[in-house]
Amino acid sequence: MRAISTASPGRAYQPWYNILYVQVLFAIVLGVVVGWVWPHLATNDWIKALGDGFIKLIKMVIAPIIFCTVVSGIAHIQDARKVGRVGIKALVYFEIVSTFALVIGLIMGNLFQIGHGLAAKPDAAAVQTYVDQAKAIKSVDFVLNIIPDSVVGALARGDILQVLLFAILFGFALMAMGEKADRLRSLVDDTAHAVFGVIGIVMKAAPLGAFGAMAFTIGKYGPAALGNLIGLIALFYATAGLFVVIVLGLIARFVGFSIFKFIAYIKDELLIVLGTSSSESALPQLMEKLERLGCSKSVVGLVVPTGYSFNLDGTNIYMTLATLFIAQALGIDLTFSQQLTILVVAMLTSKGASGVTGAGFITLAATLSVVNPALVAGMAIVFSIDKFMSEVRALTNITGNGIAAVFVSWWEGELDHAALQTALKRRIDPSDFETPRRGNRVPRSVTQGE
Known part of the structure; x- marks a missing residue:
């Protein structure tokens, strides 16, 4: 049995089990x-280590990827004003x-x-760690934290914003060095x-x-852990689905492609995000x-890394919905002005939140403490199910950042529409790469057939 492919005639098919x-x-x-039938086996430290280990392997190369792509994208631009x-x-x-x-989250929550009517007894101690971390989130600290103490330290910690700042500089x-930097630019490209x-x-x-x-x-949590939540x-x-289909879908249609085809195009990445949260x-x-x-390399190198700190749509939806839910569960009526405060505060606290599980919960603590300190204790109500919502936060975030890169490329007049339409009809396995000549990376599934 062979996989169905939209590849052009003459290209080899790839067995479905190799995709x-x-x-x-x-x-x-x-x-x-396994988690449902053998929960004791599934909660073994070694089983947990499979997921944690894979995420660590990926995070191991995030910083060098960001550094190389951003430096290469800027260094090859002749006009500094473009950046x-x-x-x-x-x-x-x-x-x-x-x-x-944020607005869609508020509308759906209302x-x-x-x-209302949720019989839950919040345990503030269960979320104290997150509350303590949230107290440290201040606008001034966030801005200062963008500047690394040392370049090596930023790369070692994998701090995206700090690496991004140094890469831009x-x-x-x-x-500015012009032709003198050709060899160094080539080295950065080869490293990438x-x-x-x-x-x-x-x-x-x-x-794995x-x-x-x-x-x-x-x-660990099991289906029974969901309960009334x-x-x-x-x-x-x-709500996240509506946001992707309606808001991102309209943006995609405005540019000239289907959001559903785009989702199908990045389905490999979405499934990886689904499994790792x-x-x-x-x-x-x-x-x-x-x-x-068909997106410009320089645009992708700037927009996507920046979007992981400034364009977290899934996290924004989560914060407004969770805040209203906690207020309703605790019987606290939020006024219209307080709900507007949620918009402003959430817009600030969501900045700098990474795509790693738990970051959304920390930013939720920061939002609640500003809107109404009495809501903070209610975080324990959603603590047990945060894991089940983190996947959708991550899926929405990555889809939103992908659409952002396409839109900004179109806005810059650097979107190759022919390449866009062709790529959306082609299936590519992201693990299948060959090492091409510099500046023209091509997957083997395109050059050698699938």
């Missing part, structure tokens, strides 16, 4: 079964779309007040190719990582695919 997303999907299903122009356009887009995400420095090669190797372990993460989650989970899933786990592959989709 990465099929392997990941099978691993997720298997993880659910600032792209950055401003990206930030404008982020703020507008993030506002839509229409379906599922928190380093890229401008190479740009090598790191993407590492990603190709690591992605072979994606099914997805199995371990999903098995541990189901084994299943309504919040369902509402959050539906981390949108960072698919960052390198997403950037690679966006370039092959």
